[in-house]
Each structure stands twice: as structure tokens, then as C-alpha cells.
Amino acid sequence: TQLLEQSPQFLSIQEGENLTVYCNSSSVFSSLQWYRQEPGEGPVLLVTVVTGGEVKKLKRLTFQFGDARKDSSLHITAAQPGDTGLYLCAGDNAGNMLTFGGGTRLMVKP
Amino acid sequence: NAGVTQTPKFQVLKTGQSMTLQCAQDMNHEYMSWYRQDPGMGLRLIHYSVGAGITDQGEVPNGYNVSRSTTEDFPLRLLSAAPSQTSVYFCASSYSIGGELFFGEGSRLTVL
Numbered sequence: 001t002q003l004l005e006q007s008p009q010f011l012s013i014q015e016g017e018n019l020t021v022y023c024n025s026s027s028v029f030s031s032l033q034w035y036r037q038e039p040g041e042g043p044v045l046l047v048t049v050v051t052g053g054e055v056k057k058l059k060r061l062t063f064q065f066g067d068a069r070k071d072s073s074l075h076i077t078a079a080q081p082g083d084t085g086l087y088l089c090a091g092d093n094a095g096n097m098l099t100f101g102g103g104t105r106l107m108v109k110p
Numbered sequence: 111n112a113g114v115t116q117t118p119k120f121q122v123l124k125t126g127q128s129m130t131l132q133c134a135q136d137m138n139h140e141y142m143s144w145y146r147q148d149p150g151m152g153l154r155l156i157h158y159s160v161g162a163g164i165t166d167q168g169e170v171p172n173g174y175n176v177s178r179s180t181t182e183d184f185p186l187r188l189l190s191a192a193p194s195q196t197s198v199y200f201c202a203s204s205y206s207i208g209g210e211l212f213f214g215e216g217s218r219l220t221v222l
Binding site for chain 1: 114143145150151152153154155158168200202207208210211213214215216
């Protein structure tokens with residue numbers, strides 16, 4: 001049973017469109033991390049959110065941590081083909097190893 | 111700076127065979143872990159280590175063994191491979207137990 005549910009599982013959009021990916025849980029996390037994984041490689045950290053309600057921006061990517069620290073979202077503005085990949089959220093239950101969501105596979109078509 | 115290095119990148123086994131996936135990191139991280147990645151399942155923790163000589167089980171430990179004799183190395187052993195162990199395996203290291211994970215490039219294992 002996964003503690004973190006990601007939606008949607010798959011997303012195929014045209015270049016220039018906006019999208020939002022969700023990461024939801026019934027558990028409270030100390031922090032939440034977002035990773036991006038490209039084919040044939042390991043995941044790479046994009047951002048860590050720590051405080052409830054926190055918003056972080058990374059160029060065209062906006063990450064938000066829910067007020068209750070149970071959920072998070074990733075919004076991409078004007079998606080580009082280079083954004084294609086698998087997006088994973090991972091929660092930190094203080095003192096334990098990270099728990100990963102199932103991932104959202106994004107394809108951005110030119 | 112190599113980071114986390116995994117070998118081999120690809121391996122095909124027959125049911126019942128054993129093998130070891132190697133993992134080495136050069137960042138002097140205390141925490142190391144092994145995950146398996148299956149479609150739609152994200153990353154599931156197999157085993158992890160909080161330092162040399164200390165290991166613990168994760169979410170899906172059955173059929174796998176680990177040891178941590180040095181800070182740098184954390185091999186994963188498949189004792190008797192089964193088709194259900196067909197997967198992509200990732201080794202990762204981190205400075206702290208819930209901190210940023212640094213992953214290797216993965217090892218794709220197929221068990222026939």
C-alpha cells in the first residue's frame with residue numbers, strides 16, 4: 001500500500017500548455033521532495049518543501065506544500081519537450097527513509 | 111566526482127540463479143539504500159543502511175540480502191532469482207535519513 005498517491009499517472013500534452021501534478025496522502029510529512037527521472041537515469045531532486053503552505057518556484061515549475069503537510073502539487077507553465085520525464089514525489093516521515101509515490105509520466109509534444 | 115556507481119547496468123538471469131548488484135558512493139554519505147522500480151509503482155525500498163555494519167529492511171526485503179562492510183559500498187544480493195524480481199534496481203545515498211537522495215543510473219534485471 002502506497003502512502004503517497006500521485007495523479008495523473010500519465011499526461012501527454014502539447015508544447016506551451018500548462019499542467020498540474022498532484023501528490024496526496026493521509027499521512028503528515030515533515031517534508032516532501034519532488035524528483036524528475038529521465039529514461040535510463042536515476043531520479044534527480046528538483047525541490048524540497050518543508051513548511052505547510054510553502055510555495056517554491058524553479059523557473060517554470062511551481063511547487064506547493066499543503067497547509068496540513070499531507071499533499072503537494074507541481075505546476076508547470078508553458079511546458080516544453082525538455083520537461084518530458086517521470087515526476088516522483090517522496091515524503092519524509094521524520095526519522096524514516098523516504099516513501100515514494102507511484103509517479104506521473106509526462107510527455108510534452110513539440 | 112562519480113557520485114553513486116552501480117554495476118552491472120543490465121543482467122539476465124535464469125530462475126534460481128544468484129547474483130550481486132554492486133553499489134559504491136564517493137560522497138562519504140552514511141545512509142545508503144536500494145530501491146526497485148516497477149511500472150506504476152514508483153520506487154519501493156528494499157533494504158537500507160545507516161552506516162557501516164548496520165542494515166535494516168525496507169518495504170520489500172524478501173529474496174534480497176545486503177551488507178555494509180565499508181562506508182562506500184552497499185551490495186545487494188539476490189539469493190535465488192525469481193521472475194517477480196524482474197525490475198530496475200536503484201542504489202541511492204544520502205547525507206541524512208530523510209534528506210536528498212543521490213541515485214545511481216540503475217541496473218535492469220530480467221529473470222527468465
